[in-house]
Amino acid sequence: xxxxxxxxxxxxxxxxxxxxxxxxxxxxxxxxxxxxxxxxxxxxxxxxxxxxxxxxxxxxxxxxxxxxxxxxxxxxxxxxxxxxxxxxxxxxxxxxxxxxxxxxxxxxxxxxxxxxxxxxxxxxxxxxxxxxxxxxxxxxxxxxxxxxxxxxxxxxxxxxxxxxxxxxxxxxxxxxxxxxxxxxxxxxxxxxxxxxxxxxxxxxxxxxxxxxxxxxxxxxxxxxxxxxxxxxxxxxxxxxxxxxxxxxxxxxxxxxxxxxxxxxxxxxxxxxxxxxxxxxxxxxxxxxxxxxxxxxxxxxxxxxxxxxxxxxxxxxxxxxxxxxxxxxxxxxxxxxxxxxxxxxxxxxxxxxxxxxxxxxxxxxxxxxxxxxxxxxxxxxxxxxxxxxxxxxxxxxxxxxxxxxxxxxxxxxxxxxxxxxxxxxxxxx
Numbered sequence: 001x002x003x004x005x006x007x008x009x010x011x012x013x014x015x016x017x018x019x020x021x022x023x024x025x026x027x028x029x030x031x032x033x034x035x036x037x038x039x040x041x042x043x044x045x046x047x048x049x050x051x052x053x054x055x056x057x058x059x060x061x062x063x064x065x066x067x068x069x070x071x072x073x074x075x076x077x078x079x080x081x082x083x084x085x086x087x088x089x090x091x092x093x094x095x096x097x098x099x100x101x102x103x104x105x106x107x108x109x110x111x112x113x114x115x116x117x118x119x120x121x122x123x124x125x126x127x128x129x130x131x132x133x134x135x136x137x138x139x140x141x142x143x144x145x146x147x148x149x150x151x152x153x154x155x156x157x158x159x160x161x162x163x164x165x166x167x168x169x170x171x172x173x174x175x176x177x178x179x180x181x182x183x184x185x186x187x188x189x190x191x192x193x194x195x196x197x198x199x200x201x202x203x204x205x206x207x208x209x210x211x212x213x214x215x216x217x218x219x220x221x222x223x224x225x226x227x228x229x230x231x232x233x234x235x236x237x238x239x240x241x242x243x244x245x246x247x248x249x250x251x252x253x254x255x256x257x258x259x260x261x262x263x264x265x266x267x268x269x270x271x272x273x274x275x276x277x278x279x280x281x282x283x284x285x286x287x288x289x290x291x292x293x294x295x296x297x298x299x300x301x302x303x304x305x306x307x308x309x310x311x312x313x314x315x316x317x318x319x320x321x322x323x324x325x326x327x328x329x330x331x332x333x334x335x336x337x338x339x340x341x342x343x344x345x346x347x348x349x350x351x352x353x354x355x356x357x358x359x360x361x362x363x364x365x366x367x368x369x370x371x372x373x374x375x376x377x378x379x380x381x382x383x384x385x386x387x388x389x390x391x392x393x394x395x396x397x398x399x400x401x402x403x404x405x406x407x408x409x410x411x412x413x414x415x416x417x418x419x420x421x422x423x424x425x426x427x428x
Contacts (some may be wrong), residue, residue, distance in 0.1 A: 103131035109138025133158035168193020246278030261289030287315035337370035397426035
């Protein structure tokens with residue numbers, strides 16, 4: 001018996017492993033696809049039969065350089081391939097499209113875009129982004145103005161001519177217009193006909209020069225370009241404003257309307273502003289007309305203020321001081337010198353003397369950028385240090401390395417109202 005071969009236990013049939021990918025819940029698959037580029041989402045068709053046509057229900061379609069790869073340099077072939085891809089995706093798509101983004105750097109304003117916009121206008125698209133990176137400005141077809149479910153609209157390098165039947169975008173909350181052309185009346189009507197508008201961005205625009213903003217629900221406004229005047233109507237909830245005037249208006253040009261001056265007019269409908277960035281030459285605009293010692297109504301909610309300034313311009317200094325004196329709860333201040341104008345010196349030493357008794361009781365952080373150490377710049381820094389009892393940190397970054405050591409020595413000699421104030425010198 002001992003020589004007999006021991007019987008081996010019978011083989012247990014191997015359990016067939018479940019296809020975990022194929023058996024994922026539908027909402028999990030949708031979540032995965034939402035984090036993929038359109039190109040990668042289409043490629044998931046090879047995973048299993050359950051995934052094969054899952055991408056055709058994607059509610060978000062993005063055609064950009066990451067999702068559409070074109071290897072050729074031939075512009076005709078690039079255009080044909082891009083058009084073919086977009087046509088193919090829209091043809092197979094079976095569910096509502098809520099977001100459509102077209103932003104491929106090799107695509108010009110071709111007429112095929114008209115067809116795609118017409119197709120989208122018949123659905124319920126909520127977010128539309130069109131960026132034309134090459135060629136002339138693309139004229140939007142009239143069908144775009146019938147997309148009444150739009151919540152976010154973003155256009156780059158486009159020509160806008162709304163039809164007479166356009167009644168506004170009643171659901172729009174966010175509007176971003178960059179490098180666009182539009183006439184004055186059409187611009188004003190579009191803004192005033194979007195009653196729910198909360199965010200407005202305008203950059204490099206043509207066709208209108210008066211920024212008359214009537215938007216009762218506006219919270220955020222970012223503008224940079226060449227314009228003659230800006231005014232707000234009913235924007236009492238506006239909290240964040242960044243505004244840059246890209247041309248030097250010149251002291252000989254009076255932009256103020258009436259005797260009140262631009263400062264009072266600008267802030268009349270901004271009672272709850274929290275963050276303000278005054279960029280490029282906009283401080284010169286604010287300084288036009290009468291400059292009060294402080295605003296009639298203080299900006300009690302303003303906690304962050306950034307100002308680009310010519311320290312050697314008396315009117316700009318007075319305008320900046322008016323803003324500072326009208327911001328009792330300011331916590332963070334940024335001053336950026338326009339270095340190209342610092343060589344034009346003026347006698348403005350007496351401007352700060354009349355404000356020596358004023359205190360910045362909430363100011364904690366200050367950043368000074370682009371200075372060269374001229375007298376008025378140093379006087380302004382001395383003024384802030386001497387009147388900021390809770391200041392924690394002031395960082396100073398000069399325009400160049402020339403005279404940096406002497407600048408630092410002078411800064412350290414200034415009296416500080418706050419015993420905790422730290423002065424940090426940053427290399428240019």
